[in-house]
Amino acid sequence: MTSIYRPECSNAKRPLTFEIMAQDEKGEASRLFIAGENPLTLYIDKQEIVTLMTLGQCPEALAIGYLRNQRLIEHVEDLVSVQVDWEVNACAITTRKGIRNLSARLAKRTVTTGCGQGTVFGNLMEEIDSIHLPPEARLTESVLLSLLDNMRTHETIYKQAGAVHGCALTDNLGQILIYVEDVGRHNAVDAIAGQMWLDRLQPEDKIFYTTGRLTSEMVIKCAQMGIPFLVSRSGLTQMGYEIACQVGITLFGRAHGRHYLLFHGEDRFIRDALPS
């Protein structure tokens, strides 16, 4: 077994839920759990980049995936260390050679920040034409249904506390490889992108699942990660749909239990399941 390079990472998971008291409609005290939310400021080679609000389930993977999806670093090997310190809500990232034109790229970022007031948009759109998803990848309906069953039975913060979105990467049998929840939909996607880099997971036969909506940025990020299958429990927006058609991703929405809608990319989908 060959050993793979890993930047030196802390393992600074936060408490994920907190217990509070509330009053219900009968005026009775009710004990419940709520999801954590923490500011995490990223510093690359001591320069402040951004503050993310995160559940804190896997802050190192989130930081790495954020840099990956923002195209600030090109290879995981460019990273020396990723150290999260919750005493000061900071993540210190050390790179091997610095980042060229960092200030200029951050300035550009300011003016293209978008997506429901979310992350970088302009640059992502420019890359659409360079995305090529494998046409030969296949997903059977029985694997899709098995994936949905795995999601249903997976233990989640959402079930305990609500107020978070979940994203998962599965193998081509629908088995969960990574499951991340976060208060921000895009954080969960970025954390998966980071973990895929750390574990050297190849995208071309994987399936990406999200509890969140299929907006433009969700579809773009998944396509950019090279994953040909995107499945959501929720709905779709017009730009999410248009981009899916443009990049040729196989896209499912409203997927739960034995129900789903196939929005695009039926060439990769094989209906093999028996009627229930």
Added chain:
Amino acid sequence: MTSIYRPECSNAKRPLTFEIMAQDEKGEASRLFIAGENPLTLYIDKQEIVTLMTLGQCPEALAIGYLRNQRLIEHVEDLVSVQVDWEVNACAITTRKGIRNLSARLAKRTVTTGCGQGTVFGNLMEEIDSIHLPPEARLTESVLLSLLDNMRTHETIYKQAGAVHGCALTDNLGQILIYVEDVGRHNAVDAIAGQMWLDRLQPEDKIFYTTGRLTSEMVIKCAQMGIPFLVSRSGLTQMGYEIACQVGITLFGRAHGRHYLLFHGEDRFIRDALPS
């Protein structure tokens, strides 16, 4: 009746839903509606500020509310005109006197961008101590239940197409004054802030309703707008809760039908409803 000043605004609403075809789990073609999503780039006095992804229901109010909530303008009177042109996905904002230190403030923004990878955060937090919500405001349970009933029966894009969040401002009887939906939760809040400015709606006896989760930024923005009551159909995060306690807002979650949880601020709440 005194006439109030209004900047010269376009009225450039976008088509809100689009019809597409999908295949359901039986392999049958299914016709459905999906929500629109459009990039809208804001320019202040010809300088590019940000690109928001929006449903486009009320882009002028969104632009104004964005500038208000980002503290880029202090009074609606500072605005001369707000012109949206969907041919180029641009919103041109003309101010009376320009914005002092705009470049410096945008640079500051870059590094504090946060909240689920959302909007400005650092500056908002700094203002918490200056927020004073009226202690004498009151909300009765019967008004709360009437508000929830109004939300349930309100015609929405969500019912037709999903994939959007809704926010509403109601009067102290729970009657809807403004209802905005958007693909981004924060856009809907900002659009309400903008419309409140345009209509000179005072906040101190109003109720803010959202279908979205009560994260830190949602609670901060509502408090900053001076609204003492915040009601959500969804859950709460830890920072949302902490900020609610800090600013003393009256906060309800999981509110639908006749159910709700009162998280904070019971001094303003009067239980007058008869058991159903």
